Amino acid sequence: MSAHVAAASRRLLTRPMATAFGTTAIAFAVVPAIAAGHLPMALSWVVLAFSAGYAISGSV
Amino acid sequence: MLLSSSVWRGNARWWFAGGLLLGGLTAGFVAVMLGSLARPVVPEVVGAVLVAAVLAVIAGQELGLYQLPLPQNARQVPQSIVAEGGRVGGLQFGFEMGTGVRTFMTSGLPHVLLVAVFLFASWPHALLAGVSFGAGRAWMALSRLWRRDTEAWDDDLARRDRLIRVVLTAVSAAVLGLILWDALSGRL
Numbered sequence: 001m002s003a004h005v006a007a008a009s010r011r012l013l014t015r016p017m018a019t020a021f022g023t024t025a026i027a028f029a030v031v032p033a034i035a036a037g038h039l040p041m042a043l044s045w046v047v048l049a050f051s052a053g054y055a056i057s058g059s060v
Numbered sequence: 061m062l063l064s065s066s067v068w069r070g071n072a073r074w075w076f077a078g079g080l081l082l083g084g085l086t087a088g089f090v091a092v093m094l095g096s097l098a099r100p101v102v103p104e105v106v107g108a109v110l111v112a113a114v115l116a117v118i119a120g121q122e123l124g125l126y127q128l129p130l131p132q133n134a135r136q137v138p139q140s141i142v143a144e145g146g147r148v149g150g151l152q153f154g155f156e157m158g159t160g161v162r163t164f165m166t167s168g169l170p171h172v173l174l175v176a177v178f179l180f181a182s183w184p185h186a187l188l189a190g191v192s193f194g195a196g197r198a199w200m201a202l203s204r205l206w207r208r209d210t211e212a213w214d215d216d217l218a219r220r221d222r223l224i225r226v227v228l229t230a231v232s233a234a235v236l237g238l239i240l241w242d243a244l245s246g247r248l
Contacts, residue, residue, distance in 0.1 A: 051232050
């Protein structure tokens with residue numbers, strides 16, 4: 001069972017679209033929370049910079 | 061342009077990833093240091109308009125409306141650095157790439173980030189953004205290698221390139237709006 005979970009996780013984590021939508025999901029989760037003052041502003045910088053780094057890395 | 065898997069023997073990929081983080085950290089340091097000279101003389105409202113304008117222009121490119129000749133070095137770090145340099149080679153390769161200076165810019169989002177850090181980031185936020193930029197670069201490289209079938213990964217990326225760009229641009233716009241709103245709150 002755990003091998004199936006590990007394999008499924010691996011498949012998910014190695015899909016470019018999964019990363020893009022994962023980043024989106026995180027943004028949707030953190031933006032309202034940060035706006036409400038529940039999470040540090042630093043997370044916005046993390047999401048912004050991670051997105052920029054991921055976006056140009058087709059050139060790696 | 062993606063690196064051939066044969067380059068990544070042993071722990072080279074981890075040294076490379078470490079180099080990416082260090083390179084991003086360095087870029088963040090330089091950006092906030094230079095920005096500290098500009099921030100006292102650029103009103104925050106003007107800075108916010110500038111950042112929003114840069115994002116709007118870049119978004120048009122990411123959506124495929126036009127292609128901009130954005131400033132970039134447009135040179136790839138030679139792969140031989142990794143193959144011949146061992147650990148230090150991987151670290152150096154990652155560092156140079158992580159700064160975003162010696163690479164091809166296939167997206168304009170790093171330019172948006174640079175302007176935002178330059179005009180609005182505090183020192184801790186700038187350094188955090190730098191490391192996160194390196195982490196974004198590292199994640200793509202590492203997740204591709206973890207896929208094992210790197211050709212399938214390349215096909216996957218090429219097939220969904222436009223959608224990924226649109227998604228990442230939307231995410232960037234959302235969090236950047238938050239950053240600008242936070243910077244301007246109480247000043248409007």
